[in-house]
Amino acid sequence: MVKILAVDDRPENLLALEGVLSSPDYEVISLRSGEDALRYLLLEEIGDVAVILMDVQMPGLNGFETVGLIKQRERCQDIPVIFLTAISTSTEHVRRGYKAGSIDYLFKPIDPDLLRMKVAAFVELHRYYRKTIEQGDMLQKRATELEESNRRFAEADALLKHQKEKLETIVEERTRDLLLSNIRLRKSQERFKKMFMSSPCLISIRRATDLVYIDVNESWKQFTGFGEEAIGNDYNLLQLSLDPADHKALHEGKALRNVKVKYMTQSNEWRDGLLSTEMIDIEGDRCLLEVIVDVTEKVRYEKEMTRLSELNLIGEMAAGIAHEIRNPMTTIRGFLQLSQNAGGRMDKEHVEMMLDELDRANSIITEYLSLAKNKQSDIRPTSLTRLLDSLYPLIQAEAVMSGKHVQIEYGECPDVSLDEKEIRQLVLNISLNGLEAMGAGGTLTIRTEEEGPDVVLSIADEGEGISEDNLTKLGRPFFTTKEQGTGLGLAVCYSIAARHRATIRVDTGSRGTTFSVRFPAWRSA
Structure with a gap:
């Protein structure tokens, strides 16, 4: 029986070929690779092979290589080969297929009727060829081969013509795309030039x-x-x-x-x-x-605004100092006038009151001077735990007198470089403010802890918190919410923190306020 070799690495393609070419007149032999095809042609009887349907793209030996090896064998040179492919459709691949020895080159998906017709023709040609050999009619054989060659060349010419038309279409599309790209590029350059110049x-x-x-x-x-x-x-x-x-x-x-x-x-x-x-x-x-x-004008404006702000602050500070110091001076002046009217005599009680007023004025001036940036500080490595232990009795005594509590929580912390007198003043100022902010029964919590390279001192009260408006004014000289306050306490605290390269953070809410002072830890050289 006449045999047709179908060579394809995909089982589904072989199954499809078997279905299309199913016929009682010939047998379809399905092979999975080029190596299988070579092995079959080497070991089996090839006299009944009418045509080979060869897939181009296969693992191992591809279709071109397999056909090249087949055509090297003299007994296989006359077996017609039809290449089938869905990928290698370029003119170069078609030429390579014909050069390898194929007589046709079909593109997938393949028209089943066309394939059946082609295979049927080759089967008939094979039978006729065999018959011609048996009869010894060599002339008819040459004529058939010449006719087949002419048909093959005609198909190749038609294929080349089709590929040429396709190539011309691609060139036309690429040229059109290039023109559009040039137009877009010119527009982009024009927009950039307008933005650049204007x-x-x-x-x-x-x-x-x-x-x-x-x-x-x-x-x-x-x-x-x-x-x-x-x-x-x-x-x-x-x-x-x-x-x-x-x-x-x-x-x-x-x-x-x-x-x-x-x-x-x-x-x-x-x-x-x-x-x-x-x-x-x-x-x-x-x-x-x-x-x-x-930004020259902006910088000038900012400098002028800074200068005016500084002048305004100086005015506020001058007014505050004048107001705070004038009160004790007025009191002293009144008692001196009273003494003058009394012939120079002055009661001991009046003298003590005048001394208290002078001490009050001196205290205001001392606190004001604590704000000075060039104030000399005696900074040395000190333990915050030891410093807080020495302050605890003072803070505790103030808390007991007003029915409140003080709680200290020590964490493992390294020493801190600080001026002990100044930090005592800072802790006392913030702690007394916290006690004043709470009602009876409230607890003031003082805590120390190490966070990364810093040591943090936290002082938390259980008061009603600080309003947003007042929060923005904290640390401003002479700003106070107390009737008898000077408004210099927190300003002094911020000044002390700055001299110690420390920062003060305030967290406040309806359940209380926490002042956190972050010191850089002392490290030995």
Whole structure:
């Protein structure tokens, strides 16, 4: 019986071929690889093989390689081969298939009727060929081969014509896409140019290799005073004031974001700006896009506002000092006038009252002087636990007199570099404020703990908390909510913390307020 070899690594494809080519006139032999096909042709009788249906893409030996090996054997050279493929559809692959020795090259999915017709034709040709051999009619054999070759060349020509038309279509589409891309690129360049020229920021484009100016916008010329002479000029034309790290990053082409700089105008005037940079490609060249936002007027305005704020604070402090000191001075002056009217005689009680008023005025001045930044502090490594132990009786006595409680919780903490007298004042000020903020039965909790490289001292009360409006004013000199307070206690605490490089954080709510003082821990050299 006539045999048809179907070679494909996918079982489903072989099953499909068997179904399409099922016929009582011939037998379909399914093989899973090129190696199986070579083995079959080597070991089995090949005289009845009418045609080989060969898949192109297979693991191991592909279709081209398998057919090449088949055609090397003389007894297999005349077996017709039809390549079947769903992937290798290019003209190059088609040519390679014909060069390998195939007589046809079909693309999947394959028309079943067309395949049956082709296979039937080859089967008939095979039978006729065998019959011709048996009859010794060599002339008919050559004529059939010539006819088949002509048909093959005609099909190849038709295939090449189809591939040419397909290629022309692809070229046309690519050309159209390229034209559209060029149009979009021109529009993008026009938008960039408009933004570049009309931006209120100082924008310049510089060559990445040596930072020489390539182009600058109108704002750049207006603010710097330089004109077209800047183009091609030295990179340090504006004498930008950059720290070494930013200067190195600029030369290495790294992006900068809102770096504060000063730049020199043509009239030798220093102006303030915020510098940002980005590396860009312009027509294949690496360039540096440099943007400076001029903030000179903003800086001047902020400085003026700071100066006015300081003057206002000085006025408030002067008014507070005058108010606080005038009261005891008025009292003393009244008693002196009373003594003068009485012929210089003064009761001992009046003298003691005048001394109390003088002590009060001196206390106010002392607290005010504690705010001074240049106050000398005797800072040395000290244990917070020992310091709190010495203060506990004083705080406890104050709490007992008002029916309140004090609780101290010590954590494992290293020593802290501090001025013991100043920290005693800070702890007492915050603790007494906490006791005054609570009603009878409340508990003041003092806690120490180590957090990372810092030591934290927390003083928490159980009062009603601090209002948001008053919270923003904490630490301001002469701000107080007490009837007899001077408003300098917390201001002194903040000043002491600053001299110790410590920070004060306030957490407040309806259940109480916690003052947390964070000290850097002392480390031995």
